[in-house]
Amino acid sequence: MKNILKTGILFLSLLTFGGCKKDKDLVEVTIPEPEKAVSQQVGDPDDVKAEDPDGPFQMIPLPYAYNALEPFIDAKTMEIHYSKHHVNYCNKLNAAVKGTELENKNIEEILAKLDSKNLDLRNNGGGYYNHNLFFEILGQNATEPTDEIAEKITLDFGSFDEFKKHFSEKANKIFGSGWVWLIVDMNGKLVITTTTNQDNPLMPNAEQKGKPILALDVWEHAYYLKYQNKRKDYIEAFYNVINWKKVNEKFNEIKPKTE
Ligand SMILES: [Fe+2]
Numbered sequence: 001m002k003n004i005l006k007t008g009i010l011f012l013s014l015l016t017f018g019g020c021k022k023d024k025d026l027v028e029v030t031i032p033e034p035e036k037a038v039s040q041q042v043g044d045p046d047d048v049k050a051e052d053p054d055g056p057f058q059m060i061p062l063p064y065a066y067n068a069l070e071p072f073i074d075a076k077t078m079e080i081h082y083s084k085h086h087v088n089y090c091n092k093l094n095a096a097v098k099g100t101e102l103e104n105k106n107i108e109e110i111l112a113k114l115d116s117k118n119l120d121l122r123n124n125g126g127g128y129y130n131h132n133l134f135f136e137i138l139g140q141n142a143t144e145p146t147d148e149i150a151e152k153i154t155l156d157f158g159s160f161d162e163f164k165k166h167f168s169e170k171a172n173k174i175f176g177s178g179w180v181w182l183i184v185d186m187n188g189k190l191v192i193t194t195t196t197n198q199d200n201p202l203m204p205n206a207e208q209k210g211k212p213i214l215a216l217d218v219w220e221h222a223y224y225l226k227y228q229n230k231r232k233d234y235i236e237a238f239y240n241v242i243n244w245k246k247v248n249e250k251f252n253e254i255k256p257k258t259e
Contacts, residue, residue: 041076042066042067042075042076042078042079043066043079043083045061045062045065045066045079045082045083046061046062047083048082048083048086048087049087050087050090050091050094051087051091051094052091052094052095055090055091055094055098056094056097056103056104057090057093057094057097057107057128058090059086059087059090060132060135060136062078062082062135063136063139064138064139064140066078066079066082068139068140069138069139069140069241072237072238072240072241073138073223073226073237073241074225074226076225077221077222077223077224077225077226080221080225081131081217081221081222082131082135085127085131085221086127086128086131086135088127089123089124089127089128089131089198090128092120092123092124092127093107093121093124093125093127093128096120096121096124096125097110097121102121107125107128107129107132108129108202110125111125111126111129111200111202111203112202112203112204113204114203114204114205116203116204116205122198122199122203123197123198124198126197126198126199126200126203127198129200129202130179130198130200130215130217131217133212133214133215134215134216134217136243136246137213137214137215137242137243137246137247137250138241138242138243139241139242139243139245139246140241142239142240142241142242142243142244143244143245144160144244145160145244145247145248146244146245146248147248148248148251148252148255149213149244149247149248149251150244150248152190152251153190156189156190156191157190163192164239166192167180167182167192167216168232168235168236170192170193170194171194171216171218171235172231172232172235173194174194174196174218175196176196177196177197177218177219177220178194178195178196178197178199178218178219179194179195179198179199179200179215179216179217179218180192180193180194180215180216180218181193181194181195181200181201181210181212181214181215181216182212182213182214182215182247183201183208183209183210183211183212183213184210184211184213184251184254184255185208185209185210186209186210188255191208191210193206193207193208193210200212200215211254213247213250213251213254214242214247214250216235216238218231218234218235222234
């Protein structure tokens with residue numbers, strides 16, 4: 001009898017407790033999703049520095065936090081990409097130019113006159129330039145293109161939707177590791193092109209040469225943690241994190257030289 005009474009009291013208590021906590025209070029104790037918990041365990045991009053503080057090439061600070069591009073690009077991927085892969089290209093580039101005449105040249109000059117047989121310089125110089133551009137043109141609160149770049153995209157591709165269609169097609173066709181580019185070619189026209197490994201359209205061996213204003217990294221290290229084998233989904237997510245204002249700035253820097 002005592003046991004029955006105890007059970008009844010417990011049951012009533014649970015009912016009362018559940019009734020009091022209903023709706024408002026229960027919402028406040030939601031357990032964080034595992035993905036969010038992992039995402040919070042990231043460092044500060046400002047702590048990432050080149051190994052050689054006097055080297056000619058240094059890390060350009062990220063203009064946003066590692067988690068700024070979520071949910072499209074997760075914080076952990078951004079952290080590994082910037083603090084492991086990118087800094088490695090930077091360090092190896094400094095080592096490759098040390099004690100040579102290239103120490104006093106900027107990265108664009110080095111790549112434009114690159115000896116493609118110099119794989120150390122080609123891979124690390126390319127990696128350094130490519131990632132600088134990629135990280136620069138990403139951003140939160142991304143919007144569709146505006147101003148001059150919007151007009152030029154409509155002029156050269158027909159519409160923004162057509163541009164996205166062609167860009168995604170090219171990105172999906174890359175076999176293995178590589179990059180997709182929006183460049184301004186020698187005639188001042190916008191062109192979408194691709195390169196493999198860490199090559200880029202500034203290099204003498206590029207099939208399509210020009211000045212890049214937008215880049216998408218399709219190496220597995222850029223997306224595999226979140227997207228695994230679904231590279232197509234990563235490519236589509238990219239359109240949500242393009243800082244078109246920055247792309248427009250880069251377009252305007254080049255425009256006077258080509259028109
Ligand atoms: Fe990368």
